[in-house]
Every structure is written in C-alpha cells, then in structure tokens.
Amino acid sequence: MTKPMLSPFCDYFWFLLTLPVLSIRGIQEEGPPDDQLMRLDSMLLAEGVCRLGKRGRGAAAAAASTATPGGCPNDNGLEHSDYRAKLSQIRQIYHSELEKYEQACQEFTTHVTNLLREQSRIRPVLPKEIEHMVGVIHGKFSSIQMQLKQSTCEAVMTLRSRLLDARRKRQNFSKQATEVLNEYFYSHLSNPYPSEEAKEELARKGGITVSQVSNWFGNKRIRYKKNMGKFQEEATIYIAKTAVDSPEVRGPGSQASCPSMPSSSASGPFPLTSSRGALTALQTLASLRPAPGGGGLLSQARGGWQGKRRSTTSLVGDAGSVTSDASN
DNA sequence: CAGAATGATTAATC
DNA sequence: GATTAATCATTCTG
Numbered sequence: 001m002t003k004p005m006l007s008p009f010c011d012y013f014w015f016l017l018t019l020p021v022l023s024i025r026g027i028q029e030e031g032p033p034d035d036q037l038m039r040l041d042s043m044l045l046a047e048g049v050c051r052l053g054k055r056g057r058g059a060a061a062a063a064a065s066t067a068t069p070g071g072c073p074n075d076n077g078l079e080h081s082d083y084r085a086k087l088s089q090i091r092q093i094y095h096s097e098l099e100k101y102e103q104a105c106q107e108f109t110t111h112v113t114n115l116l117r118e119q120s121r122i123r124p125v126l127p128k129e130i131e132h133m134v135g136v137i138h139g140k141f142s143s144i145q146m147q148l149k150q151s152t153c154e155a156v157m158t159l160r161s162r163l164l165d166a167r168r169k170r171q172n173f174s175k176q177a178t179e180v181l182n183e184y185f186y187s188h189l190s191n192p193y194p195s196e197e198a199k200e201e202l203a204r205k206g207g208i209t210v211s212q213v214s215n216w217f218g219n220k221r222i223r224y225k226k227n228m229g230k231f232q233e234e235a236t237i238y239i240a241k242t243a244v245d246s247p248e249v250r251g252p253g254s255q256a257s258c259p260s261m262p263s264s265s266a267s268g269p270f271p272l273t274s275s276r277g278a279l280t281a282l283q284t285l286a287s288l289r290p291a292p293g294g295g296g297l298l299s300q301a302r303g304g305w306q307g308k309r310r311s312t313t314s315l316v317g318d319a320g321s322v323t324s325d326a327s328n
Numbered sequence: 329c330a331g332a333a334t335g336a337t338t339a340a341t342c
Numbered sequence: 343g344a345t346t347a348a349t350c351a352t353t354c355t356g
Contacts, residue, residue, distance in 0.1 A: 167351045170335045193345090214344085215336060222347065223334090 033146065040149040047156045049091045083163040087156065094152045098145065105141040109134055173216075177206030181216050185224075186238035191305055192221055225306045 044050040116130050162168065173181075180202055185192050194202060199213045206213070224231050 165337080165351085167336050170352055172334065172353065212335080216334095218345065218347095219335070221345085226347095 033143075037142075037146055037149070040146065040153055043153050044094075044149060044156075047153075048087065049094055049152060049156060083159060086159050086163065090152060090155050090159065094148065097148050101141060101145055101148065105137065108141075109137050112137060173206065173208060173212075177208050180206040181213065181220070182234065182238045183242050185217065185220055186235050187242045189235070189239075192217060193305070221305070 041050065045052060112133055113130055116125050116133065119125055172178075184194060184198070184202055188194070194213070194217060196210075199210045199217075203210045203213045208216075
C-alpha cells in the first residue's frame with residue numbers, strides 16, 4: 001500500500017498499520033480471533049465490566065449472555081465492597097481506553113479517507129482501495145482492542161483471586177466460638193462428627209456459619225490425629241470444663257438418657273463420653289503422660305474414628321512411627 | 329521476623 | 343455430599 005501523506009501525528013498509527021501482528025498472548029491456541037474476542041467479551045460481561053447492549057455487535061452480545069453461567073453467582077456482597085471498588089476502577093479504565101481507541105480509530109479513518117480523496121486528484125483512487133484501507137485500519141484497531149480486553153480480563157482475574165479468596169482475609173474465630181467448638185469436640189472425642197443439627201447449634205452458639213463449623217471440625221480432627229500429644233493439654237482443659245459446667249452436655253435432643261454413645265465400647269477410642277468418665281479418664285490420662293507424639297492415647301485412638309478410611313487393613317503396624325509429617 | 333497456629337480451599341476418596 | 347489430607351494465606355506469638 002502506498003503511504004498517504006500523513007501528518008506527523010498519524011505516523012504512529014501508520015506504523016501500527018504496518019505491523020504484521022500485535023503480540024496477543026494466548027490467542028493462537030483457540031480457533032479464529034473472533035472466538036477469542038467472543039470469549040473475552042463474554043467474560044467481561046460476566047464480570048460486570050461490560051454492559052449488555054453497549055454496541056453489542058449482535059452475535060457477540062447474544063453469545064455472551066448465554067455463555068454466562070448464571071452470571072457469576074456472587075454470594076455475600078457485603079464482604080466484597082473492596083473488590084467492587086477495584087472492579088469499577090478497572091471498568092472505568094477499560095471504558096475510557098475503549099472510547100479512546102474508538103475515537104482514534106474514527107479519526108484516523110476519516111483522516112486517511114480524506115487523504116486518499118485528496119490523492120484522487122493526482123492519481124486514480126478506486127473506492128475499493130479506500131474501502132480496503134478502512135478495513136485494514138479497523139482490523140488493526142480491533143486487535144488493539146483485543147489486547148485491551150485481554151489485559152482487562154487478566155486484571156479482573158487477578159483481582160478476584162486477590163480479594164475474593166477467603167483465605168486471604170481470614171480472621172480467627174472469637175473466643176466464644178472456639179470455646180464452643182472445642183467443648184463439643186472434646187466431649188465427643190470418640191465420635192467427633194456433629195450431625196447437621198449439631199452443627200447448626202454450634203454455629204449459632206459460636207456466631208459462625210455451618211460451613212465454618214464443618215471446616216473447623218475437619219481441621220480439628222486431622223490435626224488432632226496428626227499430633228495428639230500437642231492437644232492433650234487442651235483436651236484435659238476442655239474435658240474438665242464440660243464435666244464441671246454441664247454434666248449433661250448432649251446434642252440437641254440426641255438422647256434423653258445419660259449413657260453416652262451406644263457404648264459399643266469397641267468403636268469409641270476413649271470411654272469418656274459421660275461426665276464422670278471424662279474426669280476419671282482425664283486423671284488416668286494425665287498420669288499416663290505418653291511419650292511425645294504417641295503413646296497410650298494414640299494407640300487407643302487408632303482403633304476408632306481415625307481409622308475410618310482404612311477399614312480393612314490393620315492400620316499402622318508400627319506404633320512408634322508417628323512421623324507422618326516428616327516430609328513437610 | 330521466623331515459626332506456630334489457624335481458617336479456608338482443593339483434590340481425592342468413599 | 344461428607345470427609346480426609348495436603349496446602350495456602352493470614353494472623354498470632356515468642
């Protein structure tokens with residue numbers, strides 16, 4: 001193509017036009033650029049960066065709306081104000097950039113067509129040539145737009161993982177909550193799997209959610225099992241506490257009669273679910289003082305809930321080697 | 329500040 | 343779907 005006489009201002013854009021391809025990451029892999037563009041569009045739409053119907057280009061907009069699985073079922077919006085603030089920042093930047101590009105594209109197109117028209121006085125310029133030029137310009141600008149969309153998507157993804165990942169802003173439970181949870185755990189040490197109702201009760205008492213209760217018990221079981229020695233002090237404290245505080249701390253309506261568990265004594269590692277038993281077991285337990293990391297308690301526990309997943313085998317052969325976390 | 333403690337997530341398993 | 347085990351990321355503590 002012949003380069004029209006351009007003002008220095010336009011040289012940069014002309015330069016862009018002559019570039020073979022602007023490096024656009026990850027586009028080559030998945031089909032034609034149109035596909036990629038549609039995906040980007042739909043993602044931006046899903047994240048609320050794009051508004052539906054804003055010069056939607058028909059097909060793309062339609063595809064976007066269907067490709068969105070429920071439009072990101074964002075749960076508790078209260079916590080995400082920070083996220084939203086940042087997102088709207090991104091949105092602003094995106095739109096202002098997009099507008100700039102579109103405006104520049106427009107200006108450049110008219111500029112070039114004007115120049116070509118001027119040139120038509122000197123040499124024959126077919127309408128087709130102008131059309132072609134316009135097409136090329138639009139193509140280049142849309143690939144720039146693609147880049148913009150791509151980086152916007154990336155920014156949003158980063159933001160999501162930064163701010164929407166609960167791990168990043170966890171905070172420890174209140175003392176009340178840990179108290180309640182630990183009380184339940186140690187008073188049900190033989191079977192520390194609270195029912196759904198029990199979980200709800202604990203959640204209510206502790207001012208946390210049911211899934212937090214589940215998380216807590218999951219963590220507690222695994223950590224207790226891994227290093228019982230470490231938890232023995234805690235265990236004695238809570239067992240004593242429940243024994244003193246409320247001699248009948250049972251799950252809601254789980255059992256009217258006192259004896260704990262169906263006492264199929266084999267199933268429970270610790271025969272200490274009744275208040276009395278708790279105290280006595282506690283005392284014996286304290287006097288036993290097993291070797292750090294394992295010992296009396298441990299060997300008892302191995303027959304119970306901790307072996308749940310390895311039913312058939314006789315579990316660990318060597319009682320001494322509790323160094324399962326040596327690799328960590 | 330390093331390491332422990334801790335709540336949440338994830339992949340695998342049943 | 344619940345649980346385990348491993349892991350991540352943050353908060354607490356000495």
